[in-house]
Amino acid sequence: DAKTTQPNSMESNEEEPVHLPCNHSTISGTDYIHWYRQLPSQGPEYVIHGLTSNVNNRMASLAIAEDRKSSTLILHRATLRDAAVYYCILRDPSNTGNQFYFGTGTSLTVIP
Amino acid sequence: DAGVTQSPTHLIKTRGQQVTLRCSPKSGHDTVSWYQQALGQGPQFIFQYYEEEERQRGNFPDRFSGHQFPNYSSELNVNALLLGDSALYLCASSLVDRGNYEQYFGPGTRLTVT
Numbered sequence: 001d002a003k004t005t006q007p008n009s010m011e012s013n014e015e016e017p018v019h020l021p022c023n024h025s026t027i028s029g030t031d032y033i034h035w036y037r038q039l040p041s042q043g044p045e046y047v048i049h050g051l052t053s054n055v056n057n058r059m060a061s062l063a064i065a066e067d068r069k070s071s072t073l074i075l076h077r078a079t080l081r082d083a084a085v086y087y088c089i090l091r092d093p094s095n096t097g098n099q100f101y102f103g104t105g106t107s108l109t110v111i112p
Numbered sequence: 113d114a115g116v117t118q119s120p121t122h123l124i125k126t127r128g129q130q131v132t133l134r135c136s137p138k139s140g141h142d143t144v145s146w147y148q149q150a151l152g153q154g155p156q157f158i159f160q161y162y163e164e165e166e167r168q169r170g171n172f173p174d175r176f177s178g179h180q181f182p183n184y185s186s187e188l189n190v191n192a193l194l195l196g197d198s199a200l201y202l203c204a205s206s207l208v209d210r211g212n213y214e215q216y217f218g219p220g221t222r223l224t225v226t
Contacts, residue, residue, distance in 0.1 A: 032213065034213070036215075041219075042217075042219060043116070043202050043204070043217025043218050043219055043220055044155065044202070044204075044215075044217050045216075045217065046214045046215065046216070049213055049214075085154075087154055091213075093213075099157045099160070099168055099170065100145075100155075100157060100215065101157065102147075102154030102155045102156070103154050104152075104153060104154050105154055
């Protein structure tokens with residue numbers, strides 16, 4: 001299983017940026033970095049993914065270190081609705097194919 | 113556009129019984145994956161179905177089996193239920209032509225084994 005390490009929990013004030021770190025020191029050259037989040041009582045939802053370059057979408061930004069051994073999910077302005085468990089996942093389509101290995105994730109609390 | 117739907121929402125079974133969970137994928141999706149999520153843990157991959165065949169399987173015993181129908185909907189069957197099978201069972205759908213990178217999850221079925 002591709003391994004990632006995330007803090008168990010983080011807190012952020014509402015309307016402030018949030019940086020969620022993920023370490024993946026054993027990442028291989030073909031591993032994609034995916035982020036999903038799971039709101040309370042819901043299934044996980046896709047946030048963003050990338051391979052080497054930084055990525056932006058309407059939900060968040062993904063900053064990938066040059067050596068790819070770590071990455072950071074950036075929420076530009078946290079809202080109460082962003083309170084969720086955030087999962088950083090490595091996936092190698094050429095090896096594990098479509099399996100997503102979820103860890104225990106980071107539980108984000110947003111303080112009003 | 114309906115997203116991924118699962119039924120039933122909740123289920124209570126007794127040890128040794130068998131259970132069938134159902135999933136309808138997001139419209140247009142052709143691939144269905146099943147996950148088990150124990151309390152306080154992340155989802156664990158069970159298996160994935162595409163073109164009515166099991167493509168990949170996680171580390172789960174043969175008591176866990178599945179099926180995909182021509183309309184892409186899917187069932188998860190668990191035989192000889194154990195107390196440890198109590199969990200939230202999630203279904204996710206995706207498109208193989210898009211590399212299956214974005215999986216859409218349903219709300220899950222909460223299974224309690226007593």
